[in-house]
Amino acid sequence: MRYTPDRGWHDAKIGPRTGLDMHPATKTLHYAIEIFEGLKAYRLPDGGATLFRPDANARRFQSSAERLAMAPLPEQLFVESVRALVRADRDWIPSAEGASLYIRPFMFGVDADLVPDPASEYLYCVLANPVASYFKSGDKAVTLWVSDTYTRAAPGGTGAVKCGGNYAAALVAQAEGKRQGCDQVVFLDAVERRWVEELGGMNVFFVFEDGSLQTPPLTGTILPGITRDSLITLARGMGLTVREERYGIDEWQADARSGRLVEAFACGTAAVVTSIGEVKGREQAFTIGDGGPGPVAARLKSALTDIQFGRAPDPHGWLDRLF
């Protein structure tokens, strides 16, 4: 679908993937005027299919567009475009355990000039791909690398929205983590280099021995994850206390050593809920619990995926059934 100031959004079409013909001066290639979303369609036990909270993705897409001075895409149009593609691709929604159809809506400025001002014309596309589990390690706990050299988002920056530039800037840290034998990077805040913010593509939760949970607050430098929000609701529904409060990397290390912290896990649309077993990159690596997957993460993951795959009731009205 295209946007021009005179016609608004127009020319919506669904078809096989084709190449895009772009002028070398296309603004986005130079100034990263690009935003995206990630969500999934799930196969239901009766053969139907559902989306999970696409309205939340539509709202986040809208706030990403605002932050990058891009044209707004009405939330209803976003949701309708995703529904239409999934219906067209219905045979591609996997039914294997844990598998789903990953959906990637994205939008970028297409004006062909080298002036670094907001774009006026846009292309909005949606891709869909069947996916299995995110981590090759399956349900094993992952190892994190604490990036001391790089930060992901500074106050006033774009950390709270989903734009391609955030990910480009994080790649070097991911590569550093991989070289150190870690699965993912955990980023600290850019000001004090102390507060745990999030992973490259996931929010993070901590579980304490008193059974309470904590997750970093949405201070403007982390992405407001839809999985994060859903898990807070589910955990509170189980009677667990959830604090949205800052947590320092040194406290994390000390609490893991003393046993006050019993579990930590990461969450996101792609990875769902994944336990964190070990953290490296400080002077000394530290292990969380016994280094394996934790019971609270497992319980929350089941609660979430049971709703997503239609195995449990949907008391919060999160499912958007397509057929």
Ligand code: PMP
């Ligand atoms: N943080 C970052 C940086 C991400 O890219 C993602 C994935 N969208 C998340 C957190 C988790 O967000 P969600 O639960 O909406 O997938």
